[in-house]
Amino acid sequence: MKPREITLSTTPTDADLAQLRLGDIVYLDGLMYTAREGVYMRALEDKANIPMELPAQSAANFHCSPAATIRPDGSFDMGAVTATASFRFAKWLPEWIAKTGAKLIVGKGGMSSKDYKEYFVPNGAIYLSTVGYGTGALLGRGVENVEAVHWNEELGLAQAMWVIRCKRMGPFIVASDLQGNCLFERENAKISERIAAVYEGTRPATLKRYGETDDRTDEVIG
Amino acid sequence: MIPIKTIEDTALRLMEKAAIEIPQDYLDGLRAAAKTEDGDLSSFVLQAMLDNYEAAKEDRRAMCGDTGVPRWFVKMGNDARIEGGMIALEAALRGATATATQSVPLRPNRVHPLWRTDHNNNVGIGAPEIEYGFEPEGDWVDLITVHKGGLFGTDYRMLFPSDGIEGIKRFYLDSLVAFGKRGLACQPAIIGIGLGGSKDTCMVLGKRASVLRTVGSRNSDPRIAALEDELKELGNSIGMGAMGFVGKNMVIDCNIEVGYCHTGGMQMSVHAFCLSSRRSVARLYPDGRVEYRTDPDWFTPYQRRDSVDWAPETEAAE
Numbered sequence: 001m002k003p004r005e006i007t008l009s010t011t012p013t014d015a016d017l018a019q020l021r022l023g024d025i026v027y028l029d030g031l032m033y034t035a036r037e038g039v040y041m042r043a044l045e046d047k048a049n050i051p052m053e054l055p056a057q058s059a060a061n062f063h064c065s066p067a068a069t070i071r072p073d074g075s076f077d078m079g080a081v082t083a084t085a086s087f088r089f090a091k092w093l094p095e096w097i098a099k100t101g102a103k104l105i106v107g108k109g110g111m112s113s114k115d116y117k118e119y120f121v122p123n124g125a126i127y128l129s130t131v132g133y134g135t136g137a138l139l140g141r142g143v144e145n146v147e148a149v150h151w152n153e154e155l156g157l158a159q160a161m162w163v164i165r166c167k168r169m170g171p172f173i174v175a176s177d178l179q180g181n182c183l184f185e186r187e188n189a190k191i192s193e194r195i196a197a198v199y200e201g202t203r204p205a206t207l208k209r210y211g212e213t214d215d216r217t218d219e220v221i222g
Numbered sequence: 223m224i225p226i227k228t229i230e231d232t233a234l235r236l237m238e239k240a241a242i243e244i245p246q247d248y249l250d251g252l253r254a255a256a257k258t259e260d261g262d263l264s265s266f267v268l269q270a271m272l273d274n275y276e277a278a279k280e281d282r283r284a285m286c287g288d289t290g291v292p293r294w295f296v297k298m299g300n301d302a303r304i305e306g307g308m309i310a311l312e313a314a315l316r317g318a319t320a321t322a323t324q325s326v327p328l329r330p331n332r333v334h335p336l337w338r339t340d341h342n343n344n345v346g347i348g349a350p351e352i353e354y355g356f357e358p359e360g361d362w363v364d365l366i367t368v369h370k371g372g373l374f375g376t377d378y379r380m381l382f383p384s385d386g387i388e389g390i391k392r393f394y395l396d397s398l399v400a401f402g403k404r405g406l407a408c409q410p411a412i413i414g415i416g417l418g419g420s421k422d423t424c425m426v427l428g429k430r431a432s433v434l435r436t437v438g439s440r441n442s443d444p445r446i447a448a449l450e451d452e453l454k455e456l457g458n459s460i461g462m463g464a465m466g467f468v469g470k471n472m473v474i475d476c477n478i479e480v481g482y483c484h485t486g487g488m489q490m491s492v493h494a495f496c497l498s499s500r501r502s503v504a505r506l507y508p509d510g511r512v513e514y515r516t517d518p519d520w521f522t523p524y525q526r527r528d529s530v531d532w533a534p535e536t537e538a539a540e
């Protein structure tokens with residue numbers, strides 16, 4: 001069965017989000033901004049004023065540093081765009097989502113269902129994962145325009161807040177829904193059922209690592 | 223004498239080719255994987271990746287927004303001479319890395335580990351790494367750039383002779399499953415395994431096995447080659463595919479490199495060269511000729527030092 005394909009606004013309504021199912025493929029239209037640890041620390045810890053109207057202008061937070069440069073004339077050259085792993089931002093996300101009204105957190109690898117239930121669901125937000133995750137050239141094609149780069153001087157190109165106008169940017173994949181279900185955990189559970197068979201005939205290491213477990217449903221994130 | 227200008231120009235071209243053009247051997251491997259994949263989501267991901275490589279080439283843009291950490295391997299024939307010497311060569315490689323960061327563009331990934339200082343050009347303390355190898359004959363120099371991505375997928379463990387092949391398999395599976403979940407390693411990957419040496423050389427062997435050998439290459443020791451086949455098969459029978467979705471393809475190929483180690487130990491490292499398996503190679507001759515390719519052809523008999531009395535003369539006499 002081929003996954004469904006859906007076009008979504010970066011300022012989606014609750015109804016738009018309610019129709020999404022885990023594993024749906026999404027293409028985005030509208031403004032999206034990048035924000036990762038640099039932006040979170042500056043906005044939340046240093047209490048700097050966020051240089052955008054959120055969520056009116058955009059409810060889509062991309063965990064990304066683009067492969068891009070600022071030309072001497074001040075214009076932008078954005079080549080490829082790829083997300084970075086989101087679980088590292090769990091420390092700041094609850095406050096960020098509450099403060100900015102973000103409805104779409106877009107990144108790599110998703111969060112845990114615990115994260116989704118604790119602060120995505122109460123804020124009506126969902127998680128979209130990039131595909132692959134190396135589809136940077138395809139995503140780059142979806143960048144209609146780079147509207148602004150905020151905090152470049154303070155944070156550097158990789159951590160700055162890039163504001164991107166997306167035109168059918170994608171593909172992304174729906175990795176959490178409004179109930180807080182997690183696509184990756186669903187897939188992990190299916191794989192774990194059969195994993196014992198692959199391990200048959202292997203041998204646990206003679207020298208253990210302190211704190212090591214043999215629980216194969218474990219994950220390395222969170 | 224190889225002109226320094228040729229080195230500068232070629233290095234810049236290599237940086238661009240590595241970032242944009244997926245090597246044919248990996249592409250063929252991924253196409254073959256896509257044909258066998260029957261997981262709905264995994265299949266979709268593989269098809270998107272194949273489209274992505276096309277888009278990158280068509281638009282001349284980097285295939286992945288994370289353009290990895292560019293580094294260099296330099297291989298020289300024993301008779302090669304560089305205009306300006308090795309210091310000029312290193313300056314040229316650093317310069318090309320910085321220039322390409324602006325011109326491709328690449329992501330300025332390299333920062334200071336503590337102060338997070340970013341020069342916005344992928345150059346800094348110890349960056350890009352430049353490593354060397356030599357061959358007994360030839361007046362050429364091979365420039366190889368590798369843009370390896372991925373904070374995940376690499377691990378090291380001290381095993382012991384008593385762990386045996388079963389222990390090797392266990393650690394291999396542990397690494398694949400741990401970093402395969404949610405696709406953190408951006409699989410299907412070229413898995414490189416280092417066995418033996420000491421901790422640092424074991425890591426180097428495994429890294430080079432993943433980034434300096436091609437899909438379909440086999441170790442010159444037939445028993446190691448058989449183990450490569452076996453581990454590839456094992457990785458693909460986990461039931462996990464791209465992005466950690468249910469699927470059949472984790473490993474596009476498995477390459478193993480070994481080095482003699484302490485009699486009591488059996489060091490092992492695992493490395494994953496991701497969906498953006500970026501490498502690009504050129505051979506430069508003193509007459510100005512430049513030949514581009516994607517196979518680093520690093521692991522020659524001389525690099526493996528696979529016989530104790532190895533010498534060019536004895537080989538020639540055989």
Ligand code: SF4
Nearest residue numbers: 134286371372408496
């Ligand atoms: S691991 Fe490779 S494919 Fe994945 S984001 Fe990094 S460079 Fe891109």
